[in-house]
Amino acid sequence: MTQKLRVAVAGTGYFSQFHYDAWQRCPEVEIVGIADVNKDAAKAKAHESGAAPFGDVATLLDGVKPHVLDIITPPPTHFDLIEMASQRGVSVICQKPFCGTLETAQQAVDLVAKNGTALIVHENFRFMPWFGAIKTVLDEGRLGRLFQITFRLRPGDGQGPKAYLERQPYFQTMERFLVHETAIHYVDVFRYLAGEVKDVSARLDKLNPVIAGEDACLIMMGFENGARGLIDGNRLCDHRADNRRRTMGEMLVEGEKGVLELDGEANLTFRAHGSNTIETIAYDWNDHGFGADCVYRFTRHAVDHFVHGQPVQNTGAQYLTNLRLEEAIYRSHETGRVVAAL
DSSP: OOOEEEEEEOOOOOOHHHHHHHHHHOOTTTEEEEEEEHHHHHOOOOOOOOOEEEHHHHHHHHHHHHEEEEEEEEEGGGGHHHHHHTTTTTTEESSOOOSSSHHHHHHHHHHHHHHHOOEEOOOOOGGSSHHHHHHHHHHHTOSSSEEEEEEEEOOOOOOOOTTTTOOOOOGGOSSOIIIIIIIIIHHHHHHHHHEEEEEEEEEEEEEEEOOOOOOOEEEEEEESSSSSEEEEEEEOOOOSSSSSTSEEEEEEEEEEEEEEEETOOOOEEEETTOOOOEEEOOOOOOOOOTTTTHHHHHHHHHHHHHHHHOSSSBHHHHHHHHHHHHHHHHHHHHHHHEEEEO
16 A cells, blocks of 8 residues: 555544554554544544544545544444445444444444455454563463463452543443453453463452442353463452553463563563572563553554555454353353353
């Protein structure tokens, strides 16, 4: 592609700030239009980026004819927007929770396959730099056989009647919350690090009575390679960190030759089996935006795909595996049984 990648954006909510920042830092990209049902919000974002503002996405797509539509709107809107874009030959990047349900997500994947357009899910946690560093250590074989990955999710923002209201108030009314909105990130990260999942078992709880959905979970994942994964999460307790939203918690990766540990300050250390010596694992990261600039890292990955033809992770079709595992997690909680991955 010799011309700039023409990107249109749907949505101006809280998290969109990280998307706009990331697109504007990619020299191959031009933001050509921004749409929101609140046209004043679209105008404000458009003023910052030099793009044209619109009150609806159909008019946006017809008016600026982008190459890519970045969808940062609530899940109930996703399918219709994907359909609008795909029917016009426009590729899509879509935030999660992707389409809200597995059934609708499958319909979206089938639609873009029929129309021959690209669909990528904006799953940015696997692009947090510490997970990339852990992946490198695992691929090098330094831990030997992998036994278990544990993540303790502890952002500490879920206590009291005002929980989540400052940033993302819709969290309070989601009937499926912690797994559907947050733990799904770690389902994807665990697959990135340890491979495919064969079964899950889960217990879910609601600790804060003011919210509609669950806000605590214990999710055990059995991997095809014999390793185990444990997502031990709740959003009421916190962890030691100067910014508790940076890593969102702490991780332990245990293997036959040693243990990797990630703390809330993004320090990554290794201790060999049988030793008490702690070695720091150095890696590059930038304390910018959300999750050490993971939104930019994801966006850069997507641009390299669209502009330079590089392979891409987390296409809509690939992401369906995460959604099937999500359904298995909820079913395990409801039945009290271990549920095979679909």
